[in-house]
Amino acid sequence: MAAGRKGRGRPRAVPRPEGPARPAGRLEDEDMPAPDDALLLKMLHSMKLTRALEYRIERKLYRQGKIVGGVYVGRGQEAISVGAAVHIRRGEGEDRDDIVSPSHRDMAVFLMQGVPPERILAQYMGRSTGLTRGRDGNMHMGDLRHRLVAFISHLGDSIPVAAGCALTFVMRGTDQVSFCFFGEGATSRGDWHEGLNFAAVRRLPVVFICNNNQYAYSTHVTRQMRVEHVSDRAAGYGIPGETADGNDLLAVYDRVGRAVRRARRGDGPSLLEFVTFRMTGHSAHDDAGYVPKSEFEEWGRKDPIERLQSALLRRGLVDRPALAGMEARIEADLDEAVAWAERQPYPEPEECLDGVYHEGGPGAGDRPQGESTAWR
Amino acid sequence: MSAVLKKGRKRPAAPARVPDLAARLAPPPAVPMKNPGLSRARLLELHAFMRLNRMLEEKLSALYRQGKIVGGLYSSLGQESISVGTAYALLPDDLLAPMIRNIGSLLVRGVPPLTLFLQFLARHDAPTGGKDGTLHFDDLERSIIGPISVLGTLIPVMTGASLAARMRGETRVALTYIGDGGTSTGDFHEGLNLAAVLNLPLILIVENNGYAYSTPTPSQYAVESLAAKGPAYGVASESVDGTDVLAVYDATRRAAERGRRGEGPTLLECRAFRRRGHAEHDDMRYVPKDLIAAWEKRDPLDRFEAFLVEEGHATRASLRAVAEGFEPVLEDAAQKALASPFPPPEETLRDVYYEAT
Numbered sequence: 001m002a003a004g005r006k007g008r009g010r011p012r013a014v015p016r017p018e019g020p021a022r023p024a025g026r027l028e029d030e031d032m033p034a035p036d037d038a039l040l041l042k043m044l045h046s047m048k049l050t051r052a053l054e055y056r057i058e059r060k061l062y063r064q065g066k067i068v069g070g071v072y073v074g075r076g077q078e079a080i081s082v083g084a085a086v087h088i089r090r091g092e093g094e095d096r097d098d099i100v101s102p103s104h105r106d107m108a109v110f111l112m113q114g115v116p117p118e119r120i121l122a123q124y125m126g127r128s129t130g131l132t133r134g135r136d137g138n139m140h141m142g143d144l145r146h147r148l149v150a151f152i153s154h155l156g157d158s159i160p161v162a163a164g165c166a167l168t169f170v171m172r173g174t175d176q177v178s179f180c181f182f183g184e185g186a187t188s189r190g191d192w193h194e195g196l197n198f199a200a201v202r203r204l205p206v207v208f209i210c211n212n213n214q215y216a217y218s219t220h221v222t223r224q225m226r227v228e229h230v231s232d233r234a235a236g237y238g239i240p241g242e243t244a245d246g247n248d249l250l251a252v253y254d255r256v257g258r259a260v261r262r263a264r265r266g267d268g269p270s271l272l273e274f275v276t277f278r279m280t281g282h283s284a285h286d287d288a289g290y291v292p293k294s295e296f297e298e299w300g301r302k303d304p305i306e307r308l309q310s311a312l313l314r315r316g317l318v319d320r321p322a323l324a325g326m327e328a329r330i331e332a333d334l335d336e337a338v339a340w341a342e343r344q345p346y347p348e349p350e351e352c353l354d355g356v357y358h359e360g361g362p363g364a365g366d367r368p369q370g371e372s373t374a375w376r
Numbered sequence: 377m378s379a380v381l382k383k384g385r386k387r388p389a390a391p392a393r394v395p396d397l398a399a400r401l402a403p404p405p406a407v408p409m410k411n412p413g414l415s416r417a418r419l420l421e422l423h424a425f426m427r428l429n430r431m432l433e434e435k436l437s438a439l440y441r442q443g444k445i446v447g448g449l450y451s452s453l454g455q456e457s458i459s460v461g462t463a464y465a466l467l468p469d470d471l472l473a474p475m476i477r478n479i480g481s482l483l484v485r486g487v488p489p490l491t492l493f494l495q496f497l498a499r500h501d502a503p504t505g506g507k508d509g510t511l512h513f514d515d516l517e518r519s520i521i522g523p524i525s526v527l528g529t530l531i532p533v534m535t536g537a538s539l540a541a542r543m544r545g546e547t548r549v550a551l552t553y554i555g556d557g558g559t560s561t562g563d564f565h566e567g568l569n570l571a572a573v574l575n576l577p578l579i580l581i582v583e584n585n586g587y588a589y590s591t592p593t594p595s596q597y598a599v600e601s602l603a604a605k606g607p608a609y610g611v612a613s614e615s616v617d618g619t620d621v622l623a624v625y626d627a628t629r630r631a632a633e634r635g636r637r638g639e640g641p642t643l644l645e646c647r648a649f650r651r652r653g654h655a656e657h658d659d660m661r662y663v664p665k666d667l668i669a670a671w672e673k674r675d676p677l678d679r680f681e682a683f684l685v686e687e688g689h690a691t692r693a694s695l696r697a698v699a700e701g702f703e704p705v706l707e708d709a710a711q712k713a714l715a716s717p718f719p720p721p722e723e724t725l726r727d728v729y730y731e732a733t
Binding site for chain 2: 188189190191192193194197198200201203223224225226227232233234235236237238239
């Protein structure tokens with residue numbers, strides 16, 4: 001490492017000085033065009049695919065005993081994952097691609113970053129072709145080839161990680177952005193505070209995206225914070241905060257787009273809150289008996305997919321037969337994906353200790369000579 | 377990282393210096409002091425505690441230079457108004473948890489100077505029996521909960537203490553301190569958030585003294601004032617001039633009343649400046665000299681004395697007499713402490729684990 005640094009010249013100044021040198025800036029000042037028709041249809045497809053895939057996992061495979069471990073779904077919250085993830089820059093190379101730390105209810109983010117449904121199914125079923133090669137279940141997965149930072153079980157811990165990713169972008173002088181997803185419960189965590197404050201002080205390019213689904217396991221949001229909105233917390237860090245309807249895809253698309261533009265330009269992080277509802281228990285084993293039935297009924301009527309669909313139907317962008325065709329294709333694809341995943345082997349017992357510690361290869365151990373493959 | 381270097385791109389830069397640091401840490405314009413309705417006797421008592429605080433620390437500093445203090449010594453020079461003003465606004469059984477720069481709070485609570493000398497000199501008769509220095513001790517009879525070295529951690533502890541008080545139906549409030557640096561810790565966030573959600577009578581005094589060790593506040597937070605943190609938790613907050621002991625007292629008193637009325641926690645930022653190093657060993661060469669000079673002119677004791685003289689509560693001579701009165705008392709206490717024994721070696725393992733008595 002030291003040898004490689006010789007004669008590289010003086011370090012250049014960090015382009016984003018610390019502290020509130022200029023006003024935090026308002027998201028509404030950004031110029032954010034609405035999505036075009038093709039993008040709308042693509043987002044509708046992503047939402048539907050996410051829901052269908054999660055339905056298979058939660059309602060079928062889990063009940064058939066084929067899932068290893070827990071199942072956490074984002075049913076009713078798909079608009080947030082999709083409306084945000086569509087802004088992630090991808091496929092343009094190491095210096096251009098954004099990075100994302102999804103929460104455990106952001107299946108759509110994995111799909112949109114290019115993880116195929118069958119590999120997600122293999123992951124849930126503990127197969128060796130899952131993202132963690134059968135070593136962990138559900139959403140505890142990541143893949144840096146898809147610029148996905150693995151979800152960290154300890155809620156809130158991914159916030160400083162996302163801030164650290166953004167710091168590398170600043171240090172390297174690129175205009176990449178770090179996307180960070182979490183729930184409202186995580187905002188009470190110390191790690192959340194430390195990560196957000198650091199990002200604010202260093203004016204790091206992070207978009208903090210909170211899905212406020214009103215329950216952190218069984219804790220209602222009113223027992224989580226005394227402020228009305230998660231976005232109210234932004235004022236304590238000197239960054240913009242905004243709340244929008246999380247079941248309105250266009251609202252999510254718009255707010256995240258503005259925050260991304262701001263971050264890319266070097267104006268620092270934003271805290272976005274999208275109000276939604278957890279239309280399920282904390283996980284598949286939880287009957288959510290502590291949630292009043294009326295809340296499920298009320299939020300069921302605000303379903304984000306139904307909402308987008310009827311808007312697109314009204315605008316004549318799709319018709320019923322086209323929607324039916326889209327659904328049929330998704331189901332057929334998932335039939336194939338499930339069949340593929342079920343054919344996959346479980347990991348061999350002798351692999352148990354693989355990947356626990358670093359073992360040679362072109363990784364961290366011999367970085368001075370080789371290049372890390374971690375970002376490939 | 378090596379991938380970056382290989383391609384000949386520039387390597388990571390050192391963090392930028394804050395360009396207008398001196399301007400941003402300069403004292404804000406002084407507002408004339410105002411008596412919030414304290415009697416002459418109370419004003420003079422407040423002054424006496426501040427003077428005693430300063431003289432005691434001067435003596436400790438001299439002992440440190442003689443190599444007699446065991447461990448660190450953290451000065452509150454220029455911040456005595458915060459320790460004294462806040463503690464003075466509480467009732468005697470309100471819970472108080474000082475941090476390392478709050479000797480003044482202990483003096484107000486009635487901890488004798490001799491106890492403090494014994495503690496800093498690590499003598500056997502000290503509250504920690506000579507096993508720890510500085511202010512790391514409890515005095516539950518005086519409702520004092522000892523500081524925790526890990527900054528921020530005391531906040532959830534005091535949140536818990538105030539919860540206990542409420543569950544027992546007491547009207548006690550709990551007050552503790554944190555510095556500007558401590559506001560960036562996770563414990564600060566968790567403790568304050570819980571106090572807010574449970575509507576507990578916690579008073580959190582944020583002593584904003586410009587530096588967390590060598591980190592200046594523009595590198596610590598991106599808000600104009602730490603009072604901005606209050607609304608983020610749904611907590612009442614205020615920022616006062618920490619060099620104005622009367623403003624500090626009055627704001628704390630209001631916060632305590634709010635807590636007793638069941639209106640929840642208060643975050644009170646007191647702006648001052650750390651005119652010494654982080655601790656006595658630190659030459660603080662990282663602090664611009666003119667900044668220290670500017671804050672010396674805002675000395676809280678000088679300000680308060682000028683106020684007392686101007687308002688006719690005291691004369692220069694009577695104020696000098698206060699200091700002269702303390703001198704032999706402190707000298708005597710220091711000598712007594714110096715003459716008292718260190719803990720015997722065989723006590724080393726005592727109090728490490730709980731022993732049933």
